[in-house]
Amino acid sequence: MLRGCPIAQPRALIPFLSASDLSIGRGDRTLLSGLNLSISPGDVLHLRGRNGAGKSSLIEVLVGLRPARGGTLKRPAADQFHWIGHRNALNSDLGVRENLEGWCALNGVAASGIAAALERTGLARLRHRQVRTLSAGQKRRAALTRLLLAQRPLWLLDEPLSGLDGEGLALLGQLMNEHVAGDGGIVVTSHQSLPGRLPRVTIIDLG
Numbered sequence: 001m002l003r004g005c006p007i008a009q010p011r012a013l014i015p016f017l018s019a020s021d022l023s024i025g026r027g028d029r030t031l032l033s034g035l036n037l038s039i040s041p042g043d044v045l046h047l048r049g050r051n052g053a054g055k056s057s058l059i060e061v062l063v064g065l066r067p068a069r070g071g072t073l074k075r076p077a078a079d080q081f082h083w084i085g086h087r088n089a090l091n092s093d094l095g096v097r098e099n100l101e102g103w104c105a106l107n108g109v110a111a112s113g114i115a116a117a118l119e120r121t122g123l124a125r126l127r128h129r130q131v132r133t134l135s136a137g138q139k140r141r142a143a144l145t146r147l148l149l150a151q152r153p154l155w156l157l158d159e160p161l162s163g164l165d166g167e168g169l170a171l172l173g174q175l176m177n178e179h180v181a182g183d184g185g186i187v188v189t190s191h192q193s194l195p196g197r198l199p200r201v202t203i204i205d206l207g
């Protein structure tokens with residue numbers, strides 16, 4: 001029997017996360033309904049909208065912090081995504097490095113990468129500073145440092161641009177670019193255009 005060269009098959013991209021006919025609400029109000037979305041390796045999903053449109057509420061539903069009001073949601077396992085919320089999830093009383101060490105210990109992540117990750121996010125110099133003494137942008141950078149340590153395929157970033165200066169925005173653009181180039185996926189909320197040159201961005205306007 002003749003055997004030819006194996007023919008390269010197109011890669012089937014299995015979504016990290018998908019939702020159909022999703023509705024979400026706060027209190028007695030429905031904020032969003034009939035929402036369909038899917039995020040696969042290499043995708044960036046930009047959730048855009050005015051203040052109060054429901055961006056944070058939606059991302060909290062996507063990560064499982066609050067239930068959807070209706071529809072279907074398929075989410076990855078907890079160790080397959082990393083979420084950065086509005087508040088950065090940093091302990092103000094601890095130093096930058098201590099925060100990261102604690103996060104690594106809690107999440108079973110090797111702490112050996114902390115020094116390099118802090119260099120990358122421009123915080124090496126501030127590693128011993130108590131978090132409460134950092135500026136808003138520096139706190140944001142500390143939260144972004146966890147992305148490098150976590151090395152999880154799906155990132156969910158709520159307003160990651162807030163507080164960052166031009167250099168910080170460029171850094172975030174690079175991190176996002178590298179992540180999707182390595183077949184990661186990103187869900188990101190922002191009022192602004194996203195930094196960097198991202199190859200595959202889908203924008204969902206929430207109003």
Ligand SMILES: Nc1ncnc2c1ncn2[C@@H]1O[C@H](COP(=O)(O)OP(=O)(O)OP(=O)(O)O)[C@@H](O)[C@H]1O
Nearest residue numbers: 026027031049050051052053054055056057058159
């Ligand atoms: N605990 C709450 N109870 C009732 N309504 C709430 C609660 N928290 C937020 N809301 C309302 O839900 C709506 C959506 O809020 P959400 O924080 O998701 O908006 P957002 O698009 O992220 O806004 P922003 O751009 O200002 O961060 C707003 O109208 C807000 O007032």
